[in-house]
Amino acid sequence: MNGGPSGFNNAPITRAFVISCVIFTLVFGIQARSNNLGISYQDIFQKLKLWKLVVSVFAFSSTPELMFGAYLLYYFRVFERQISSNKHSVFILFSLSVSLLLEFLAVALLKDPSLNSLTSGPYWLIFSAFVPFFFDIPISTRFRVSGLRFSDKTFIYLAGLQLLLSSWKRSIIPGICGILAGSLYRLNFFYIRRLKFPEFIASFFSRLSLPSVGSTSSAVPTRNVLGNVPSYAAGRQVEVNHPTPVSSTPEPPEDSIATLVSMGFDRSSARQALVHARNDINTATNILLESQSH
Structure with missing residues (x-):
């Protein structure tokens, strides 16, 4: 199971998002600032560091997280192909808005000193995408290892679990908030699944880089x-x-x-x-x- 043909055919939004994550992570990692990118209530609402909010949406805090996160984002490009780029853009924006709101509420209610800032990176999008992955992607193969049953979806779940536990509570909370955001989208909260962005949005991202090899969209x-x-x-x-x-x-x-x-x-x-x-x-x-x- 690989999410369809290789490359970003018919998935320009995902392609732009993955490239942005890689660039932001490398730039701030080289500057040794990745550990300071976590979202905190004080930075956003008291010190008004809005740049930090923008960067924390894309930049992972470590190279291993980037590897697992980029792999999952790349695999989940199948959902953009399924619902179209215009609707997938709404899914991304909805997941971001709901997840950030839930994260701030969780930090405020828990009042845990170790949660002064949550880990950075698009956990909100990755774990939102796990909801349609669980319900909509069928199992194509099953196999056994040492008497244990596995499927081709197992590897995706293991990569997600590794990412979820990468920073313990600082990464678990964004992951759970992402799952809740994905669930609300699937439940069609406020009829969100009916919305879609104008056609020029997908066209704009399609022009940001060269078309993928073998893409059928060029025809x-x-x-x-x-x-x-x-x-x-x-x-x-x-x-x-x-x-x-x-x-x-x-x-x-x-x-x-x-x-x-x-x-x-x-x-x-x-x-x-x-x-x-x-x-x-x-x-x-x-x-x-x-x-x-x-």
């Missing part, structure tokens, strides 16, 4: 010849005016099929959806999700 603009009309609608319009034999549709790429399978869809259904969507993976995902809702 979308050439198919969408009707401007702002979605690609699947454009395809239907072309079929009405200029009927095309079904056999002319190219065979769906294996990486696109693998992406849909990694989301939990059946391989045969994924292939058929891609054929109907003219190999547009975003449209194929919508077709499969709509078929499940009926």
Whole structure:
């Protein structure tokens, strides 16, 4: 289980976020300031060090945490592919807002001197993503080691556990707050799952770096010849005016099929959806999700 094809195909928001985490961690680690980046009530509300709040959102406090955190963020790119970049942006913003609020409340209520500051890094996003990972990602393989049962999801949980316990209470609290934020999003708190950012948000992040190798998104603009009309609608319009034999549709790429399978869809259904969507993976995902809702 690897979250679909390698690279950040159809996941520009995740790509930008991972790059930001690496840069912030390296910069502040070189300056030997990483241990002072933890969020504290005094810094934010009394000393008004808002820069510290921004940096603590991205920068991990150590190299091992960066390695485990970046790996989990990279794997969880599958959720951006599943719900689209515009909705994933809402998920990120909602997880950040709710987690920070819960963290400040926890520190204020516990009044523990050892919790003067919580560990830095995107724990809020990583552990929010564990909620859909638990409910929505199916187990594809199971195996035994010394009589113990494991699955391909076990390694993701172990990486998360390592990150959760990396700084004991200073990291456990942000992790728990992230899980609560992810649960509220899944429960559609305030109908948050209906919201999405404008299309230009994803387009902006897509232009920040070169397209991933083998990305299917580069072919979308050439198919969408009707401007702002979605690609699947454009395809239907072309079929009405200029009927095309079904056999002319190219065979769906294996990486696109693998992406849909990694989301939990059946391989045969994924292939058929891609054929109907003219190999547009975003449209194929919508077709499969709509078929499940009926």
